[in-house]
Amino acid sequence: MQYARSFQWSAAVDHYRRAIAVDPESLEARFRLGWALCNQAEADKPSLADMAMVYGAQVLGFEQAARDGRRRFQNNRLLLKDAVFYLNSVLEKDPNHARALHYLAKALFALDQKADAEQAARKAAQLEPANAAYTNLAQNFDSTTPSSTVSSESMANTPHTWDELVLELRTKRELRQMQIMLEKPDMARELGVHPPTGILLKGPPGTGKTTIARVLAYEAQCNFVSISPADINQMYVGESEKKVRDIFAKARASSPCIIFIDEIDALLPVRQGGVAIHSDKVVNQFLQEMDGITPNTRVFVVGATNRPDMLDPAVRRGGRLSREIEIPLPDYNARLQLFQLCTRSTNLCSDVSLEELASGSAGYSGADIKALVNEAGLIALIRLTDTEPESPKQLKQEDFLAAFKNLG
Ligand SMILES: Nc1ncnc2c1ncn2[C@@H]1O[C@H](COP(=O)(O)OP(=O)(O)OP(=O)(O)O)[C@@H](O)[C@H]1O
Ligand SMILES: [Mg+2]
Known part of the structure; x- marks a missing residue:
């Protein structure tokens, strides 16, 4: 000693x-x-x-x-x-x-x-x-542990079901298809359809792509493994490919399982050869693993990206992430629904017009709207504490307008 x-x-x-x-x-x-x-x-x-x-x-x-x-x-x-x-x-x-x-x-x-x-x-x-x-x-x-099964704690702040997500009907239907296919692989086989082994969610930041993947896992009662480029890219030659292999092996072992790859364009960029040989190998390994997935393995890959054009084209070919779902910025109706969703548990004053807020927030994403409602809540908190301690504990339209200004 x-x-x-x-x-x-x-x-x-x-x-x-x-x-x-x-x-x-x-x-x-x-x-x-x-x-x-x-x-x-x-x-x-x-x-x-x-x-x-x-x-x-x-x-x-x-x-x-x-x-x-x-x-x-x-x-x-x-x-x-x-x-x-x-x-x-x-x-x-x-x-x-x-x-x-x-x-x-x-x-x-x-x-x-x-x-x-x-x-x-x-x-x-x-x-x-x-x-x-x-x-x-x-x-x-x-x-x-980066890969965790969906637990009730981790889902505490995120929606649990499709109903809590504001999406176009067509998008919801497509996602439901994926869910059913994950739940009932036998049925797809009986019908003789070749279900996709992965989807690519593409759209601007904050439109709910990560949330969609989580809800899909939750609704289809799958395990959920989430990876980002930082988890994969290793310094040693050969280690990154090994990581990719390990992740797929782990997913197969805990099937049914969804592998969610955020910012997939950074992990699987267009292969260039030459100095970028290291990242090319990761792409090759990934493609190999994707090709090894059959409907029987019950492993499903969900990729999310803001830059689909940066992705290696081979990743998007048939049998891999061939199904692409566009998640656009919300339109007026979707924004209105988002405001309704985000203010569900808040105490609103009667002067608050969600329609007005929805029309004033063109270009905002779901995440922006969530942040705006939060900001309005904080502004109300200060207002009620400092200047109007006697007023009813409610959010007013002016709080929302101040929040718009704050968030620029
Ligand atoms: N369409 C939507 N319906 C319900 N909630 C939404 C929607 N869009 C975004 N949100 C909320 O906004 C937050 C951020 O969404 P999320 O992280 O899923 O976006 P993202 O598309 O993955 O963004 P990024 O591209 O920046 O990773 C979440 O808390 C989510 O609940
Ligand atoms: Mg995301």
Whole structure:
């Protein structure tokens, strides 16, 4: 323990390696080595700044600096992999070794193997529920796992059903088709139709594309995996493709499942060859995975984009995201419905004319209208607190007009 206190983890690692050489069967020595390796990796974990440095050096062509930086990352991963090896060897002999499970979870997490890490962390917490470090780590996964099934909490602020979404009738019908097809794949097969394996939602920002994907998953009772380009694009060659493979594998394992890809144009841009070979590989991998989906796999891909023209054309061809649904900015009627929807739970003064607000908000998206109603509420809050404490607690037309001005 004297090593641990002085943070000389590498000396501790050497010490326990020697201890294992003397007594290869010692579980305690194996656990200690795994533990020290894990801590050493944690202590010289490359920071975000280091990552930026390597990337910068790579872009600018400073070969040596880029190589050194990369080596540091590689060394760190080697330490973690070593830690995983020794901790696993302890768990083989003693599967209920809570400490080993805890550190294994940490090492796996750092190696980005989140599913396995989560399993180990949960088991450690189950074995020793009184240990706060173990339970905290296990709970952390609840908030960090990017792919989550649709839970009632995450849906708390978003609409649950089609009725709570303001969309053109035609669009709603198309989405209903997708829902039925997800719910009843057998029926589609009996009818002999080839249901699409994915859709592309295209439209300006804030028109409800993300919400549509969530509601679709909720209504069709599917699991929901949401990914964004930042989750996929990794620094190491080959890692990004692996991520794409992993996501599809995970979706297949938890089918029926919707994979939602926000800003799909950034993830799957037009392939260019040459210097962009890295992103080309991600596109190729994605296309391969898409082609592997059959109606039986019950995995459905929903992409959302503001820039469909930036998307690789192959992604939009038959059998992939061939179905495209345009989600335009709301027209007058849709805006009126949006105002009605957003003010449903607010207390409105009789002088408020939603028709007037709807006609004054041409060009606003659903998200803008939601923000406007919120802003009006805040303005009313200040008005009622500071200047008119005696007035009824209601939103007035003037609050909305002030909100229009504030949001410009
Ligand atoms: N047509 C709509 N009906 C009901 N609510 C809507 C609609 N459009 C937008 N909203 C609301 O606006 C908010 C933002 O919508 P959302 O995030 O789904 O938009 P988006 O199209 O994904 O935007 P972006 O392109 O910026 O990602 C949500 O809270 C949603 O409830
Ligand atoms: Mg979105």
